[in-house]
Amino acid sequence: MHPALQGLMTIVVGVGACVSYFYASNLFIDKVLFPPRGPNAGRNINRANLIRPWLFLFPAMFVLSVYLAYPVFETLRLSLTDRAQDGAFVGLDNYRQLVSEAKFWEAIRNNLLWLIVVPAMSTIFGLIVAQLTDRIKWGNIAKSIIFMPMAISFVGASVIWKLVYDARPPEAEQIGVLNAVYMYVTGNDPQQWLTIPLWNNFFLMAVLIWIQTGFAMVILSAALRGIPEETIEAAIIDGAGPFQIFFKIKIPQMMGTIMVVWTTITITVLKVFDIVYAMTNGQWETQVLANYMYDKLFRASDWGVGSAAAMVIMLLVTPILVWNVVNARREMR
Amino acid sequence: MDNIAGSKSSLTWAVHISVAALVLLWVFPTLGLLVSSFRTADQIYSSGWWASLFTQESQNPAIRLEGDEVQDGLFYVIEGDLFPTTDATISAWGTSSRDPEAFAPGDVAELKDGWTVTVDVAGDFRLTSPTSMEGERLPRVFTTAETPPEFTLDNYDEMLFSPSTSQNMAKAFFNTLTVTIPATIIPILIAAFAAYALAWMDFPGRALLVAFVVALLVVPLQLALIPLLKLHLSLGIGKGYLGVWLAHTGFGMPLAIYLLRNYMVGLPRDIIENARVDGATEFQIFTKIILPLSFPALASFAIFQFLWTWNDLLVGLVFLIDSTGDTTIMTRQIIELLGTRGGNWEILATAAFVSIAVPLGVFFAMQKYLVRGLLAGSVK
Numbered sequence: 001m002h003p004a005l006q007g008l009m010t011i012v013v014g015v016g017a018c019v020s021y022f023y024a025s026n027l028f029i030d031k032v033l034f035p036p037r038g039p040n041a042g043r044n045i046n047r048a049n050l051i052r053p054w055l056f057l058f059p060a061m062f063v064l065s066v067y068l069a070y071p072v073f074e075t076l077r078l079s080l081t082d083r084a085q086d087g088a089f090v091g092l093d094n095y096r097q098l099v100s101e102a103k104f105w106e107a108i109r110n111n112l113l114w115l116i117v118v119p120a121m122s123t124i125f126g127l128i129v130a131q132l133t134d135r136i137k138w139g140n141i142a143k144s145i146i147f148m149p150m151a152i153s154f155v156g157a158s159v160i161w162k163l164v165y166d167a168r169p170p171e172a173e174q175i176g177v178l179n180a181v182y183m184y185v186t187g188n189d190p191q192q193w194l195t196i197p198l199w200n201n202f203f204l205m206a207v208l209i210w211i212q213t214g215f216a217m218v219i220l221s222a223a224l225r226g227i228p229e230e231t232i233e234a235a236i237i238d239g240a241g242p243f244q245i246f247f248k249i250k251i252p253q254m255m256g257t258i259m260v261v262w263t264t265i266t267i268t269v270l271k272v273f274d275i276v277y278a279m280t281n282g283q284w285e286t287q288v289l290a291n292y293m294y295d296k297l298f299r300a301s302d303w304g305v306g307s308a309a310a311m312v313i314m315l316l317v318t319p320i321l322v323w324n325v326v327n328a329r330r331e332m333r
Numbered sequence: 334m335d336n337i338a339g340s341k342s343s344l345t346w347a348v349h350i351s352v353a354a355l356v357l358l359w360v361f362p363t364l365g366l367l368v369s370s371f372r373t374a375d376q377i378y379s380s381g382w383w384a385s386l387f388t389q390e391s392q393n394p395a396i397r398l399e400g401d402e403v404q405d406g407l408f409y410v411i412e413g414d415l416f417p418t419t420d421a422t423i424s425a426w427g428t429s430s431r432d433p434e435a436f437a438p439g440d441v442a443e444l445k446d447g448w449t450v451t452v453d454v455a456g457d458f459r460l461t462s463p464t465s466m467e468g469e470r471l472p473r474v475f476t477t478a479e480t481p482p483e484f485t486l487d488n489y490d491e492m493l494f495s496p497s498t499s500q501n502m503a504k505a506f507f508n509t510l511t512v513t514i515p516a517t518i519i520p521i522l523i524a525a526f527a528a529y530a531l532a533w534m535d536f537p538g539r540a541l542l543v544a545f546v547v548a549l550l551v552v553p554l555q556l557a558l559i560p561l562l563k564l565h566l567s568l569g570i571g572k573g574y575l576g577v578w579l580a581h582t583g584f585g586m587p588l589a590i591y592l593l594r595n596y597m598v599g600l601p602r603d604i605i606e607n608a609r610v611d612g613a614t615e616f617q618i619f620t621k622i623i624l625p626l627s628f629p630a631l632a633s634f635a636i637f638q639f640l641w642t643w644n645d646l647l648v649g650l651v652f653l654i655d656s657t658g659d660t661t662i663m664t665r666q667i668i669e670l671l672g673t674r675g676g677n678w679e680i681l682a683t684a685a686f687v688s689i690a691v692p693l694g695v696f697f698a699m700q701k702y703l704v705r706g707l708l709a710g711s712v713k
Contacts (some may be wrong), residue, residue: 010515010574011514011518014518018519018522022526026616049535050536053535054530054536056526057527057531059523059526059527060524063523064545064546064586064587064590066561067561067582067583069545070560071560071561072552075557078559128351132351135345138352142353144700145360146355146356148360148693148696149363150640150696151689152363153646153692154646155664155667156644159366159671159684160366160685162681163366163681164362172378173378175377177361177362177365177381180381180383210362215707218704218707242344267551271553271554273646273647274647274664278671290553294647297558310553310555310558311556313553313556314552314553317552320551321548321551324547324548324551325544328543328544328547329540
């Protein structure tokens, strides 16, 4: 069957099944199980109201449990077993192997670099753009353009930046912008940017910063708009300059939002896989945890160590998870 | 705020210039790839893409004249075209490597033994000699050509319509579409019901469930790969679209519920309670009141989910296993091209742009909803 047709059928069948599930189950409650009339009308309405939320929630909760909650525990279990020994329980052996591998520590080191640099730079750039575009007429157009990389896939972005970093022999015409500029400015030979250990990490990070700045900018510029004008006017009357206003009035008032942006980008960084996979695949000391884990799982076919690496990522996200939940609970009250 | 006392006009200029610089910096990489996708392979390698936007002068390699000799009165003449395949414009030419720009087009160069040669703007040459040139080594001509900006749609044509080379990309395009559309619609529907229940229905454990959803928002996708792949394989859906649809549905669900619930909580209580008093069932309230009112939130989540599934690599890599290449999605196809044809920028650039075009279109058309969704999801 043509895949397009198959897709169309799935839409019809899938959506149809969803709709009919909700429709039929509600109909069943209202008409058959607990009809809201007759001698027990009151009791029936109450009972129907007890069940109905769960009808509405069931598909979503089911999917959530199977696709996100169950894997957390299953991965934890797998990280304690060995595939070569037919899934026998091996305790912390996988973790021991993990910490004995140089590649793992390289991944940890690089991940830490990513975690420091990418959220910081994205937020700072986002803040700068948000502030600068706030008062100019074509600010919205500028924002759209800087926001645009959000729509581009990490893979697409990797191709885009690979062309920027492209290097050709010194005697040939350079087609990568970075080398063309570098040669023009310094007169040195072109560099293979992605193969210079340590520095190449920053060239990979540039791609994610380029993508995430738009996200930071959108949220921060909304926060900027939310700052009451009175405080700024008061500061101006007191003689504050634009930089003082920005650093002493605006930034402190936006601190909450900055934190949210920072953590959101941090989570993205922890999961980042595509960029490294597409651009260097972890060679030349650019390995990161997510890619390392993928390597273990699907190249080395080592579920145990791969799961252990996944658990390390989970461990790194846990503080954010707890913080999110605490915040959400506070809001619920 | 422009008219507040104290705002300085000198700074405004600095602001305009810095914003312009940032915008250029941001658009430059993408523009590079876009321009490259419209150039031929030769052009891409002979000059940087930024140069292609202007007419450029480039030194061509030396061409040795050749052709059949004709007798014309006292002289023997060879005529021909230096660039039979392209239409270059010549700005200067010469007959020696030491001075390759000695003559202007149309000038006549005197060579040894009374030979003369001339080259015109279009690259047509005329070589004359008083004696027969049979068996002689003909002179070489150096040319400096002016090439106007030249762009072509050939790469796209090749990528999308040429049956031999790249039917893969056209197929991958459809595969991506096949993955994306169901994986966008189904989660919205499921999440909308759940969000309504979490926002407007009273039941024990509601706060706990909200916390559960919020917690799952940050669970990394990586954890799900192995357990779910095993599960899918044991269910027999591990190799086809169904598995990917389910996976995308699951992974998109926390954000969907979170966004939609946040939005629905903000809807006016009166409307819902009035409807309840009037005897509407919950199902009717949901479909007739909540869904239409939640359109902005639904749209913004739909865009997120669409962009995310369209741009996804990892889920497609893990859950859409195939050895035949029948279900390869675009991102994966590009990765493969990067591996096998890493230097072929005309192919890579075009492939990347084919895959970028749709999300960019959606992005520019629906930007309003995208921003609204981001704000609802991140700032409370």
